[in-house]
Amino acid sequence: MTWPHRLAYVAAIALAAAGLDQASKWLMLEIVLNPPRQIAITPFLNLRLGFNTGVSFGLFRDTLEAWPGLLGLFKFGAGFGLLVWATFAGHCLERIGLSLMAGGAFGNAIDRWRQGAVTDFLDVHWGDWHWPTFNGADIALTLGVVLMLLAALPAMNRAAGHAQRI
Numbered sequence: 001m002t003w004p005h006r007l008a009y010v011a012a013i014a015l016a017a018a019g020l021d022q023a024s025k026w027l028m029l030e031i032v033l034n035p036p037r038q039i040a041i042t043p044f045l046n047l048r049l050g051f052n053t054g055v056s057f058g059l060f061r062d063t064l065e066a067w068p069g070l071l072g073l074f075k076f077g078a079g080f081g082l083l084v085w086a087t088f089a090g091h092c093l094e095r096i097g098l099s100l101m102a103g104g105a106f107g108n109a110i111d112r113w114r115q116g117a118v119t120d121f122l123d124v125h126w127g128d129w130h131w132p133t134f135n136g137a138d139i140a141l142t143l144g145v146v147l148m149l150l151a152a153l154p155a156m157n158r159a160a161g162h163a164q165r166i
Contacts, residue, residue, distance in 0.1 A: 021108075075109035098144060104138065
């Protein structure tokens with residue numbers, strides 16, 4: 001596959017991930033969680049609206065709350081960097097993983113530019129212990145990392161086999 005075709009392929013995956021993320025956030029903000037409330041889906045999953053002005057898990061919330069555009073710009077830059085990396089990646093799982101990560105970065109960056117915070121709505125919990133709320137972009141990012149790790153497994157296995165022969 002030539003690099004222009006690869007670029008179109010990875011851009012389509014990233015666009016789909018960011019588009020699904022933005023569509024799910026719109027649905028939650030405008031229809032499902034309007035007015036804001038908590039909806040129990042299963043004994044361990046709720047829909048609950050939250051807005052994250054920090055980075056992962058709300059870290060640096062106080063520092064970054066005054067600079068949402070800066071963090072959004074960084075995420076857009078990271079997304080474009082991931083797309084370039086994905087375009088030239090040699091393994092299909094690596095290309096898809098990096099594309100999903102770029103789409104997740106774009107999805108959350110759009111929120112930062114549009115409203116100054118990332119919209120979160122998925123609340124996983126065990127009893128009274130709650131994981132920080134998250135969204136579709138976070139799922140795309142996590143799935144992308146998992147695919148990158150899976151793509152690395154054959155190389156790690158080859159390296160381990162080579163080390164055993166030495």
